[in-house]
Amino acid sequence: MLDMINISAIPIFLLIFVRVAAFFVTLPLFSYRTIPTHFKIGFSFFLAFIMFYTIDSPSIVFDEMFLLLLIKEIIIGLLIGLLAYIILSAVQIAGGFIDFQMGFAIANVIDPQTGAQSPLIGQYFYIIALLFLLSVDGHHLLIDGIFYSYNFIPIDAFIPFQNESIVDYIIKTFNTMFLIAFQIAIPIVGCLFLVDVALGIIARTVPQLNVFVVGLPLKIFVSFVVILFFLSLYVVLAKNLFEWMFQSIRSLMQLFGGA
Template sequence: MNSILEVLPYFLLVLIRFTSFFLIAPIFSMKGMPNQFKIGLGVFIALIAVSTLPAEEPIVLDAYYTFMVIKEIGVGLALGFTAALLLYAVQVAGAFIDFQMGFAIANVIDPQTGAQVPIIGHFKYMMALLFMLTVNGHHMLLDGVMHSLRLFPVETMTFAFEAGDLSSFISALFVQMFTIALQIALPIVGALFLVDVALGILAKTVPQLNIFAVGFPVKIFTGFVLLLLTMPIFFYLLQFLFEKIMMSMAQLVKIMGGT
């Protein structure tokens, strides 16, 4: 009984880090996933973490324990936000494509967040989630959080990062998100731009042609054909995106732990 009471504070802190991660991380934060499953998965993984990564220092339930709980909530949310932000690059890429195809005025409701998102962006995001499940990306996310327990243990009370390091990391994260979004959208956006140029030349050479009645169907048809043709490139770029997610999560943990 005494050993269980000694391990319980450490177990609760690990559980809080994982459940906080589930609140915002891709796949795990979807509304279609029952909360009972999230809590059960967190408890199961916390039990494994406690048995394989014992606490280096004993943790007691005192006044500082509340601050440790708040710290673990922040760490879990930060890791989940890092993974979600980079994956949202797929939606940003879809927004670029929608704007060029003429779908920018039409949005759909994202069942995960309840917000309005672009049509092509939502389609690409669902394909990215499906590809992540196919390549066991959800396992890599859980492994990233488990690895954070080694680099930044829950019994560590203080953060070792400087404000400049954290701000530089966040700025670089946003730059990487838009860079990846441009890489995903550039083949289709560039081809549709050439279609616009061709339609402009056609409007000048054949003034009698109603270019507005012809241009929109042509751009939509061309956009869908290019989406089909560039699908292998999209999945190829997703591999680098998932690697970037894991690297960013590890970098964030190193910044917070000062290692």
């Protein structure tokens, strides 16, 4: 039995398995608590087993450098998945902007997938975005991303941490995520701002009318109507968000590879 197992290939397989497993720890859709842990480990194992026979890798032995390579693989997998999660969080941030204007900011719900509190409209947009991601086979593209990451970051190469462009790129991506969130929320937030202006004018012209009683249901009604009309625009923005997410992951891997 031992003759059938290539002992020298075990370190390479462990490095591949660690990168894939770390990638699924932070990747959207695959990292959720609703997916069983043993399924994540098994899927990572068999995916790493397939990738082991398709990746050109040098001979690696268990020495003092192997621990550093192991830490490097964990960092790469976590950061690539975390970047995708940060970009996709723009949808929930946009929902937070909308909820604050609608008056739903106090009524957050617990997201069963992540265990964190999320805004109502943000959770609604987030579910639509995930369904859109699955409908266009975006989860396959994410798996392709970790597969082709070895073309940019070889298994025996180290990350150039002294490269300041990596930190600058992550900060720029984080700023762009807030800009996209604002673009998603601006139609509804802009309409609610006009409603607030109208209520302010009514409060000055008709002092007998209690705008606090009328304003809240009116803003909720206007918000749902505007969301219904701008839902097609949101799908287009979600499509652009996913394209930018895949492009950002590719650019980050190029920076990790020293390109």
